[in-house]
Amino acid sequence: MPASTPYTEAWLTGPQNTRFYTRTYKADTPTAVLVFLHGAAEHAGRYTDMHTSLASQGISVFMFDQRGFGKTALDKEHRSKDSAYGKTDAQCQLDDMEWAIEHVQLEFGGLPIFVMGASMGGGLVLGLMCDEKRASHKAVAAIRGVITGSPCLTLTKAAPRLVLWIVKFMAFFKPYMLYPIRNKPEDLSRDPVTNAQYLADPLIKTPGSLRSILDMLGLGAHILSTSYINWPKDTPVLFLHGTADPVTSCESTKALFEKLQAEDKTMITYPGAYHELHNEPDDVREKCLADVVAFIQLHCR
Template sequence: MSSSFTESWLASGDGLSFYTRTYAASTPPKAILLFVHGFAEHIGRYDDFLSQWPRRGITVFAFDMRGFGRTALDVAHRSPGSAYGKTNWTLQLADVDWWAQYLLKENPGVPLFLMGLSMGGGLALSFACQKGPSALAHTISKLSGVIAGSPLVLLSHPPWPITLWLGGHLAKILPDVLIPTNVPDTYFSRDPAITAAIATDSLRKPKGSLRGLTDMIEAGKEKLRTSWKNWPKHLPVLFLHGTADEVNFIKGTEEFYKLIDADDKKLVIYPDAYHDLVHEIDGVAEQSTEQFISWVEAHVQH
């Protein structure tokens, strides 16, 4: 195990056991980052990236999402009933809220930032667009900023409308049935080593449940239809996206960015970059990592 983090199995609000990692700063942290990974992924893929934050005085808390990674696949530790792809958007939003509240209680007075990549980025944006007297909206008011890397707003290659319609109806009957996503490994990075690692990763499976996939796609479209209006005006947000992303459509990110009425919003575009920015070539991994960390540093000083 890497010495850069400590790992724990922690229960969420509904009792599900989650695999978690904490990358702790050596001194009292200037900020806390809650990190949310992408669809069919796990936090182990981001060890090099996440281990860089504590060196700058920022502690990172990361978890394998409900239905993914070790939370779903570690037979020795997972909860009874936990299974790959067994998830839905409502529960995922509640999980983000649970871990945000957990971190706020564990680190009183320390600024908390929410960061998501890919589907995790879409989840972070959806989370911030909750409104009303809900517990989620209460948590949003305590965030110091949101980061979305290559977020899921629109897919670059969406399913046919009839496929989505059928999937939505079937999801009501067979929500946990798994179907392949058919996204080529080569879409994620121009680095052959990353492509090879994805192909042999036992914790990464290119499939999802009918309910999970339907929810994910519909939540992305909903952000552009209506929920963008709920973005808190005073909540800072950073978007990063590559122009050659064949997974999540950059135009969706650009449109959402333009729509929200935020006092502090920033969009950084990387020409020719693929989906997985922190594992990209031609300096993109280094540049995007620095952009993420320096943005948080700048907002801690405000």
């Protein structure tokens, strides 16, 4: 690995003896550590610039390619025997997230721990905090604050009922069949460079399997309709969303923000911005990064 690489890589064994590809960005003088969850079809490599910037401002970052995605699913040399693209479900993902937080507790003992997720990952960090059964878990209790970017609560354009019925029917027989349509990069951001990189990325395929997609949508709907009542009131939360997001609904994020009974909650919207805030032009990516840093610094005190 070149000396200039801003992160260290490791393969770590997590729940169900699954081997995870991980990256750690260590700040020289850290004031906090952030556990980050990427979105569907993504991997750690799509956040290098953002996480390097966070580390330069005193926030160390731990990230892993989620179960069923990235190198965790596709690296033939290091992946687990049973790992495959799209082979995941919401409960396993929540277990994996707790494992990552526990790892950070050991690796960065004493530092305030924050969690952040984007898109699917944004829904998962909310799902973890709204899971009544996990509220007493060591990992959940350790979280100082939560940041959710463009969370997948509902899609901006709901899938037709017939399509959803077909997906559910097929998932009953072949849960890990891959959804056959890839995300459109032009829906992700207004940056043609990162969109072209998305198309050319060998680690990016479809958004996942039939089961993983249904779980993602089901978790979001459950949070929005029911489990939001379980949010720990003393855990601060920051919502981030672009108002023109073609993928996940900004209106649903606003609705959850209004419902959530958190004592310290903030929602920031970015006018005209699309789904991937860390890739958006017109100073959105810089503003988003500054908002994340400000939230973490405020709640480190």
